[in-house]
Amino acid sequence: MEWMPFELRPYPAETLDPNGEYIQTAWEKSVKPMAERFGVNMVLPQVSPQPHTHLAFEGYQYAKENGKANEYNHHVFTAYFQEGRDIGNIDVLTELAGEVGLNKEAFKEALVSRRYKETHQQALRHAYEEAEIQAVPTFFIGDQKLQGLHTKEMLERVILQELEKHEGKKDDPDQGMSCGVDGC
Numbered sequence: 001m002e003w004m005p006f007e008l009r010p011y012p013a014e015t016l017d018p019n020g021e022y023i024q025t026a027w028e029k030s031v032k033p034m035a036e037r038f039g040v041n042m043v044l045p046q047v048s049p050q051p052h053t054h055l056a057f058e059g060y061q062y063a064k065e066n067g068k069a070n071e072y073n074h075h076v077f078t079a080y081f082q083e084g085r086d087i088g089n090i091d092v093l094t095e096l097a098g099e100v101g102l103n104k105e106a107f108k109e110a111l112v113s114r115r116y117k118e119t120h121q122q123a124l125r126h127a128y129e130e131a132e133i134q135a136v137p138t139f140f141i142g143d144q145k146l147q148g149l150h151t152k153e154m155l156e157r158v159i160l161q162e163l164e165k166h167e168g169k170k171d172d173p174d175q176g177m178s179c180g181v182d183g184c
Helices: 021-038 054-065 069-081 090-099 104-113 117-130 152-165
Strands: 138-141 144-147
Touching (some): 054 069, 054 090, 054 104, 069 090, 090 104
Antiparallel strands (some): 138 144
16 A cells, blocks of 8 residues: 545645634544544644645655655654644654654755655646545555545455456566556
8 A cells, every 4th residue: 555645725725724613513523433433543633724734745755765654654644633733844744754763854854945845746736637536535446446434344345356357467477466656
């Protein structure tokens, strides 16, 4: 599985106030009950307004280049959705990067200089224009695109269907299943 950047409200679009009616209603009626059902500890972050996430995603590009993409992403999600930290703040992101073993000085310099800005913009163009993602999460499994939350069983069923499609090709090393920036 590979995480791919997607921003619901990319900079400079206005982000939402966590105390506003939309966020409060969505949290109480959808997000909170779902998190409880799945046994996930989540809080509604009170960072106001909600942070833009482009710097967090540029940090992801640095982490990916340095072999720590999954660890970094997990740590950023935890910091925001469990600890309520401001993931739009370079100092917070730098601290998180250091906690997963990335070089803090090099990470911060990459964000300040916007070294990964174009890489991130390319990833967003792919998400919006090529993959036509409109909701998170979105999963691409072989030829199928699943948007929104799905049960573990549903994801397993789709994976098995895709594996069955390729079963006759499994002994051919040139027919391995993989996904990249350009799709699967």
